Amino acid sequence: RARADTYVWFSQTQTDEDDGDKLQLENDLREALAAGDQLFLRFQPQFRLSTASLIGFEALVRWQHPTHGELSPIDFIDLAEDAGLIIALGDAVAHLACREIAALRADIGFDLPVGVNISPRELAAERFADRILGCLKQHGLPASMLTLEVTENVLIDSPALAAETLGRLRRLGVRIAIDDFGTGYASLSYLNRFPVDVLKIDKQFVRDILRDRNDCAIVNAIIGMAHNLELEVVAEGVENAEQMSLLKSLGCDTLQGYLLGRPMPGSDIAAFLRKTERI
Numbered sequence: 001r002a003r004a005d006t007y008v009w010f011s012q013t014q015t016d017e018d019d020g021d022k023l024q025l026e027n028d029l030r031e032a033l034a035a036g037d038q039l040f041l042r043f044q045p046q047f048r049l050s051t052a053s054l055i056g057f058e059a060l061v062r063w064q065h066p067t068h069g070e071l072s073p074i075d076f077i078d079l080a081e082d083a084g085l086i087i088a089l090g091d092a093v094a095h096l097a098c099r100e101i102a103a104l105r106a107d108i109g110f111d112l113p114v115g116v117n118i119s120p121r122e123l124a125a126e127r128f129a130d131r132i133l134g135c136l137k138q139h140g141l142p143a144s145m146l147t148l149e150v151t152e153n154v155l156i157d158s159p160a161l162a163a164e165t166l167g168r169l170r171r172l173g174v175r176i177a178i179d180d181f182g183t184g185y186a187s188l189s190y191l192n193r194f195p196v197d198v199l200k201i202d203k204q205f206v207r208d209i210l211r212d213r214n215d216c217a218i219v220n221a222i223i224g225m226a227h228n229l230e231l232e233v234v235a236e237g238v239e240n241a242e243q244m245s246l247l248k249s250l251g252c253d254t255l256q257g258y259l260l261g262r263p264m265p266g267s268d269i270a271a272f273l274r275k276t277e278r279i
């Protein structure tokens, strides 16, 4: 009995401490969003296999925290959702992405679209589509320069709203990607009813694709199904040449991963382009 009490006491102390940390981080995030100079993006290149050429980037958010240093989105996206800050965060990310990609476009003179991750709560928020369109307009970008990456879980909570919002944006030229495809709980039947252009195969399936026959079979099936539905397939998390050639032989369209480029600051993109036009 003494041991059980000790355990309870210990775990409660832990929880209180964790809650305190969480609250502190929430306040820090609120301040960061107000100050506007701590969140920044890294851009990871995407390559089309058939032409071996660079075709765009995914924007990935980072937080330069005043005392904790650089934080990854896994440390603060859920927190932002719980604290009601995800809309402000999403707006900040969309503006940063559009600003940097518009500057790049002016610099290089051709279009390299950007993918932006959208959390389910952001998508469900009022006027989401208007805010995205306003952002594109403010930065002088055509809708075709933006891909929204949403997870299949958006379809579970409010499929009709998600379909309507994304459908409107897609009719105006924004591309829609289903992120982390295969890891969520939505049924496959939504795919032909839902406004989608791209399926992104999660890196968990790519990681062991050479060793694990099941993973290979899953990736093969996703690619076949996507192509039957006239969707483009992106594989993420490609780390070595063997994975790349297997994905190529399976007919995958586009690759993203450390092998081809790590997420980089926007200011490094021009130099990256000079160095790497082809893979």
Ligand code: C2E
Binding pocket: 044, 059, 060, 061, 072, 073, 074, 077, 093, 116, 117, 118, 119, 149, 179, 180, 203, 236, 237, 238, 239, 256, 257, 258, 259, 263
């Ligand atoms: P995701 O959308 O699936 O993004 C891919 C993640 O894999 C990124 O992690 C990226 O840095 C990492 N990655 C890329 N290539 C490789 C590789 O070859 N090997 C391995 N092991 N990893 C690779 P990151 O940047 O830490 O982002 C984690 C997740 O946070 C993202 O997963 C996305 O769900 C979320 N996220 C990132 N930026 C945003 C954002 O602006 N808004 C929202 N709502 N979520 C975001």
Ligand code: CA
Binding pocket: 058, 117, 149, 179
């Ligand atoms: Ca993504």
Ligand code: CA
Binding pocket: 179, 180, 201, 202, 203, 236
């Ligand atoms: Ca993923």
Ligand code: CA
Binding pocket: 179, 180
């Ligand atoms: Ca994810």
